Amino acid sequence: MSNVLRRIDLNLLVTLDALLAEHNVTRAAERLHLSQPSVSVHLAKLRAVLRDPLLLPGPRGMRPTARADALRTPLREALAALEQAVTAAPRFEPQQAKATWRVGATDYGESTILLPALTALRAAAPASRLAVLQLAPARLTRQLELGDLDLAFHVRDEAHLHLRHRALFVEQYVLAGRADHPGLKRRPTLAKFCAFEHAIVSPDGGGFQGAADAALAALGVTRRVALSVPHFLFLRAALASTDLVAMVPSRLVRGDPALRVVAPPIEVPGFEMLMLWHERSHRDPGHAWLREQVAGAV
Numbered sequence: 001m002s003n004v005l006r007r008i009d010l011n012l013l014v015t016l017d018a019l020l021a022e023h024n025v026t027r028a029a030e031r032l033h034l035s036q037p038s039v040s041v042h043l044a045k046l047r048a049v050l051r052d053p054l055l056l057p058g059p060r061g062m063r064p065t066a067r068a069d070a071l072r073t074p075l076r077e078a079l080a081a082l083e084q085a086v087t088a089a090p091r092f093e094p095q096q097a098k099a100t101w102r103v104g105a106t107d108y109g110e111s112t113i114l115l116p117a118l119t120a121l122r123a124a125a126p127a128s129r130l131a132v133l134q135l136a137p138a139r140l141t142r143q144l145e146l147g148d149l150d151l152a153f154h155v156r157d158e159a160h161l162h163l164r165h166r167a168l169f170v171e172q173y174v175l176a177g178r179a180d181h182p183g184l185k186r187r188p189t190l191a192k193f194c195a196f197e198h199a200i201v202s203p204d205g206g207g208f209q210g211a212a213d214a215a216l217a218a219l220g221v222t223r224r225v226a227l228s229v230p231h232f233l234f235l236r237a238a239l240a241s242t243d244l245v246a247m248v249p250s251r252l253v254r255g256d257p258a259l260r261v262v263a264p265p266i267e268v269p270g271f272e273m274l275m276l277w278h279e280r281s282h283r284d285p286g287h288a289w290l291r292e293q294v295a296g297a298v
Helices: 003-007 010-022 025-032 036-050 066-086 107-124 137-146 190-195 211-219 232-241 285-297
Strands: 055-058 061-064 100-105 129-134 151-155 164-171 173-178 197-201 224-229 246-249 259-262 271-277
Touching: 010 025, 010 036, 010 066, 025 036, 061 066, 100 107, 107 129, 107 151, 107 232, 107 271, 107 285, 137 151, 137 271, 151 285, 164 285, 173 232, 197 232, 197 246, 224 232, 232 246, 232 259, 271 285
Parallel strands: 100 129, 100 151, 197 224
Antiparallel strands: 055 061, 151 271, 164 271, 173 246, 173 259
């Protein structure tokens, strides 16, 4: 920052803009809702800082010096840009907007949150774009802080709650298998449940223990997990084409004709899904609109 900028404040520049427009201290004071002596004091400070008289007495008021004339247009443009920067953001008009939103989600979040919102988003904001990125919990706060992500969807138990957040829904687990699975014609007994061959989703890859195993251990029994996959999409396909069963979030298999869903014989704690964003985006009209659209779709 130059020495001149360190010695001058914004009020002086606003006063100079008015003086260059009016060429008269009294009229400039009226325009700024200041007293004439105050404007005269400002002018004296401006002359000292800029080392130029700026305005000289003339037969019809004050006339600008060459330096003042050179300042007129860039000063007006700079003040207009500053005013635009600090005033309230304009109202968001989704039909005209050409926004690009970047959101982080697992494949579960894609299926249960983004997919239900997609049709309405495209209809309401047809010129905008949506980029869905794989959720990376360890980098999530930084990505939102830097603006690499606008929104993210994560379970409450693993979310960074210092971020802005909104609860979307509470999810429960159900037992699912292929539509004609012979063991799922009714709710299975605990013994039958343990006799099934199970599949699980292990987001970190390769795990064979899940929430259901902790519930079974509390009852003194175990199950056999024959398949571990990293994504729900593959799990659904595997269930539909084999005799495997799985404890899955209910929203993921709701209305799927390829699968049969029954209540499990054990209580497995569910989870709450949150929408997360950074304070930097909280008051942005377009961002607020996007949040409402997503929340309204689930």
